[in-house]
Amino acid sequence: MTDSISEAGSTCEAVIAAADFPVFVVTTRAGEETSGCLVGFTAQVSINPLRFLVGLSQRNHTHRVAQRAERLNVHLLGQDQVELAALFGSETGDEIDKFARCAWHPDSTGLPVLSAAAGWFGGKILERHDFGDHTVMLLAPDTGVAPPADVETLRFLMVDHLEPGHDA
Numbered sequence: 001m002t003d004s005i006s007e008a009g010s011t012c013e014a015v016i017a018a019a020d021f022p023v024f025v026v027t028t029r030a031g032e033e034t035s036g037c038l039v040g041f042t043a044q045v046s047i048n049p050l051r052f053l054v055g056l057s058q059r060n061h062t063h064r065v066a067q068r069a070e071r072l073n074v075h076l077l078g079q080d081q082v083e084l085a086a087l088f089g090s091e092t093g094d095e096i097d098k099f100a101r102c103a104w105h106p107d108s109t110g111l112p113v114l115s116a117a118a119g120w121f122g123g124k125i126l127e128r129h130d131f132g133d134h135t136v137m138l139l140a141p142d143t144g145v146a147p148p149a150d151v152e153t154l155r156f157l158m159v160d161h162l163e164p165g166h167d168a
């Protein structure tokens, strides 16, 4: 047993970090405005129907655009793509245009797809829930490109040294 809430919190974070979960780049678009950031707070939460959660920090530029967007795209990166992860995780759309610094193309709905991603899927935002400093968005995935079977996925412990563009 831990003896304080803050100790329990750091124990929880240590357990989650040790699980070395995958990180993704989420992109979105509302009107003419595009945005995207690195995310670790994700989970598939239903098989049939297929449902996926993304947690976006309310301080992020991506959050502001996603609040007005209909869809999100979720990109899987390879272990050799720390630089792309740093662009989306350590820079903010409040200050730079990330999409001027990487290769991308629009999908059939106009959302950015990162051309270098190992794989990606996109989905409609069905629900938004405010859980405190993050808003969780529930997606219904309906498009995308599968990664190669031998992909070596970029995971949290390879990017935990990155300084986020915004505090959580």
Ligand SMILES: Cc1cc2nc3c(=O)[nH]c(=O)nc-3n(C[C@H](O)[C@H](O)[C@H](O)COP(=O)(O)O)c2cc1C
Pocket: 023, 035, 036, 037, 038, 039, 040, 041, 042, 055, 056, 057, 058, 059, 060, 061, 062, 063, 088, 089, 090, 091, 092, 093, 094, 156, 159, 160, 162, 163, 164, 165, 166, 167
């Ligand atoms: C390892 C790592 C994991 C992150 N996970 C999340 C996350 O789950 N959700 C989120 O909103 N931001 C997360 N961030 C922070 C954003 O990617 C970062 O603040 C980014 O610069 C925000 O860009 P924006 O302001 O253009 O949206 C993470 C950053 C790092 C380095």
